Amino acid sequence: VALAPGSTIGILGGGQLARMLALAAARIGLKCHIFAPELDSPAFQVSAERTVAGYADEVALKTFAATVDVVTYEFENVPGACVSFLEPLVPVRPNSRALATTQNRIHEKTLANSLGVRTAAFAPVNSLTELRSAVTKIGMPAVLKTNSMGYDGKGQAKLLTVDQIEPAWLVMRDAPSIIEKFVDFACEVSVVAARGLNGTFAAYDVAENIHRDHILHQSIVPARIAEDLKIKAVDVSRRIMEELDYVGVMGVEFFVGHDGLYVNEMAPRVHNSGHWTQDACVVSQFEQHVRAVAGWPLGDPARHSDVVMTNLLGDDIRQWCELAGQSRVGLHIYGKAEARNGRKMGHFNSITPINKG
Ligand code: AMP
Numbered sequence: 001v002a003l004a005p006g007s008t009i010g011i012l013g014g015g016q017l018a019r020m021l022a023l024a025a026a027r028i029g030l031k032c033h034i035f036a037p038e039l040d041s042p043a044f045q046v047s048a049e050r051t052v053a054g055y056a057d058e059v060a061l062k063t064f065a066a067t068v069d070v071v072t073y074e075f076e077n078v079p080g081a082c083v084s085f086l087e088p089l090v091p092v093r094p095n096s097r098a099l100a101t102t103q104n105r106i107h108e109k110t111l112a113n114s115l116g117v118r119t120a121a122f123a124p125v126n127s128l129t130e131l132r133s134a135v136t137k138i139g140m141p142a143v144l145k146t147n148s149m150g151y152d153g154k155g156q157a158k159l160l161t162v163d164q165i166e167p168a169w170l171v172m173r174d175a176p177s178i179i180e181k182f183v184d185f186a187c188e189v190s191v192v193a194a195r196g197l198n199g200t201f202a203a204y205d206v207a208e209n210i211h212r213d214h215i216l217h218q219s220i221v222p223a224r225i226a227e228d229l230k231i232k233a234v235d236v237s238r239r240i241m242e243e244l245d246y247v248g249v250m251g252v253e254f255f256v257g258h259d260g261l262y263v264n265e266m267a268p269r270v271h272n273s274g275h276w277t278q279d280a281c282v283v284s285q286f287e288q289h290v291r292a293v294a295g296w297p298l299g300d301p302a303r304h305s306d307v308v309m310t311n312l313l314g315d316d317i318r319q320w321c322e323l324a325g326q327s328r329v330g331l332h333i334y335g336k337a338e339a340r341n342g343r344k345m346g347h348f349n350s351i352t353p354i355n356k357g
Contacts (some may be wrong), residue, residue, distance in 0.1 A: 001197065001296040002296045002297075003030065003069050003070065003103045003294040003296075005028065005029025006029060006030075007030055007031070007069045007294065008030070008031045008032065008033070008048070008067065008068045008069055009021075009025055009030055009031070009032050009035070009068065009069065009070075009071075009072060009290060009293065009294065010032050010033045010035060010047070010064055010065070010068030010070065010072070010090070010221075011032055011035065011043065011071075011072055011073065012035050012055065012072070012074065012082065012083075013034075013036055013043075013073055013074035013075045013078065013324040014034045014035075014036030014038060014041025014050075014074075015036075015041065015043065015075065015334075016043075016336075016344060017045055017074035017075065017082075017269060017270050017286075017333040018032075018036070018041070018042075018043035018047075019042045019045070019072040019334060019335065019348070020269065020270070020275075020278075020284075020286045020313060020332070021043075021072075021074060021286050021289060022047045023032065023046055023244070023286070024286035024287040024289075024290055025286075025287075025290045026046070026292070027287060028296075030048070031048040031049070032047040032048060033048065033049035033050065033051070033067060033068050034047045034052065034062065034097040035051045035061075035064050035105075035202055036050075036051075037052065037053065038052075039052055040283075040336075040337060041163045042334045044141075045335050051063070051064050053079060053172065055113075056059065056079065056081070057166050058245045060111050060305065061085055061086060061121060062083065062089065063351055064086075064229055065089035065090040066089070066090075066108060066268055068090060069090075069173065070090065070091045070092075070208055070293050070294060070295075071083075071086050071090050071092045071093075072093055072248060072289070073268075073269065073295045074187055074269055074270070076099065076102050076267055076268050076269060077103070077149055078099065078356070079101065080096065080099060080100055083096045084096050087174070087283050093292070094244070094246050094248045094250070094268045095244070095245060095246075095247070095249050096175060097244060097245070098245075098246050098250075098268050098269050099193070099212040099268055101114070101217060101244060102265075102267065102268040103148050103267075104147055104148055104305075105122075105145060105147050105148070105178045105265065106122070106124050106147055106171060106178055107113050108154055108263075108265060108266055109122055109178075109263070111194070111240065111243065111244075112240070112263040114242065114245065115239050117236045117237065117261070117263050117265070118260045118261065118263070119121075119180075119256050119263050120130045120180040120181045120182070120183045120255075120262060121138050121180070122138070122178055122180045122322075123137065123178070123179050124147070124176070124177075124178055125144065125177045125178060125179050126176055126177070126282060128165075128166065129333070131144070131155075131165060131168075131169050133321050134143060134160045134179045135159065136336060138161060138179060138180075138181045139181060140161070140182075141158065141159075141160050141182035141259075142159045142161050142179050142182055142261060143156055143158055143177075143179070143180075144157045144158075144168045144172060144177055144179050145157075145167070145170075145177060145178050145179075145180065146172060146177055146178075146283055147175070147177055147178050148175075149230065154248070155171075155172070155175070156214075157171045158182070158253060159179075159225070159240045172270075172340060172345050174210075176183075183255045183257055183264075183296075184257065184258065184264050185255035185257050186256050186258060187209075187224075187225065187257060187347055188208070188209045188210075188222075188253065188255055188256070188264070189206050189208050189209060189225060189229075189230075189233060189253075189256055190207050190209055190219075190251055190252060190254065190273040190274075191203055191204070191206055191207075191233050191236075191237040191251070191252045191254070192204045192207070192249060192250070192251050192271050192274030192277070192285050192323075193234065193238065193241065193252070193300075193301075194245045194248065194249045194250075194283065194288045194291075194292050195238075195241045195242070195247055195248070195250075195251070195292065195299070196247065196291070196292050196296075196297070196298045196319075197206075197247055197295040200298055200341060201238050201241065201242075201254070201298075202288065202298040202300070202301045203221055203237060203301060204274060204277055204281065204285065204291075204301045205223075205227075205230075205301075205303050206221075206222070206225070206230045206233055206307075207219040207220065207221050207273045207274070207309075208221070208223035208224055208225065208278065209273050215311070215313065215342060216272045216273060216311055217308040217310065217311060218228065218308055218309060218310050218311070219272075219273045219274075219275070219276050219308075220273060220307075220308050221276050221280065221306065221308075222306065229251070229256060229260070229261060232260075232261055233252070233254055234287040235249065236254075236263065237252045237262070237294075239255075246290050246294060248268070248269075248292045248293050249269065249270050249271070249274070249285050249288055249289035250265040250266060250267065250268055250271075250290065251266070251269070251270070251271025251273060251284045252256060252265075252267075252274075253264050253265050253266070253267075253273070259301070260357075261298070263271055269289075270286055270299075271345075272311070272347075274307040275306075275309050275332070275347050275349065276307040276329060277301075277303075278330060278332065278350050279305070279307065279349035280303050280304060280306070280307035280349065280351055281299075281301060281302065281304065281331030282300060282302075282304070283298075283300060283301070286303070287299060302333070303326040303354070304354070305352060305353060306351065306352045306353070306354055306355055307349050307351045308350045309347055309348070309349050310324045310347060310348055310350070311344060311346075311347045312333075312344075312345050312346040312347055312348065313341075313342050313343060313344060313345065314339050314340060314342055314345065315339055315341075315344065317333070317339050317345035317346055319345070323348050326350075328350060328351050328352065329348050329350050330348060330349040330350065330351070331346070331348045332347050333345070333346040334346050340342050
């Protein structure tokens, strides 16, 4: 059932993740057809086929489904209806249940808790009254977030004092929301792992993630946390993926609290904290995802180097020439025309020999 070289993978979304998926697919002889609404999608520059259409355009989706061998997606905010429409027409991996679960912070946390893994204490919030009573129950500091469609800290408000409750609720604009107790963490880590069509599982090493202004700044591998926490994080990720009958690469983010691990969120896609695998592993997370959705054997996730991945946001991209001249630096540029403030423009991986000490 493995798709032979020459087959076509359809990707919903045309950003940098789709672009790097398409580049990795090309390395192993697979073509990509990108479906995205934006005319200037970075993935179009490196893909065999494109469709420029909205995710609700059923005529375009039908034609797309007929011309690809499998469909995957590069972001979790693909409308659920789009994936449900495609699923009877063509295999969609990861499946729609995995997408629906990871699109919803409440479902995501409920899943983690059902597997015996802690999350921040949380409560669904749909009105100011509910918010007030949830704060009383959960306590402060807390974070109010929209239940769906949030990323990189967008649609979030921190609550430190009672008088911040009402303004915070206004920020949510009546969107279904979730309040979470603030976890006092020592650091944040993530697991990027893959599950194949036949249920095989392969996890990359745990990454330690440093954020700036809610956006990932660096991933450091190996993570500077205890070995037993790493084993537990990988085990939790495996159980989540099994429970969802997942096929593809998933990113699972954790807080490392002073009393152990908390699941923060899950992304049903390749993940920014897995970009280091492009230069520190033989098979990157992007090729791994392509292999999984194409029914190929998974690649070996072993790391041959220590690595620090640094994102290039906005004007940081001006350093490209200097970075290009450095040794042991893998430079990745996304082909975006405009370097808007905070926009992810590229990243680089600095590798060093594995430190066995
Ligand atoms: P999220 O969009 O849920 O990934 O949140 C973005 C970032 O905000 C996280 O990576 C954390 O640094 C911080 N954050 C979010 N929720 C919490 C929480 N419950 N406790 C502590 N920090 C949080």
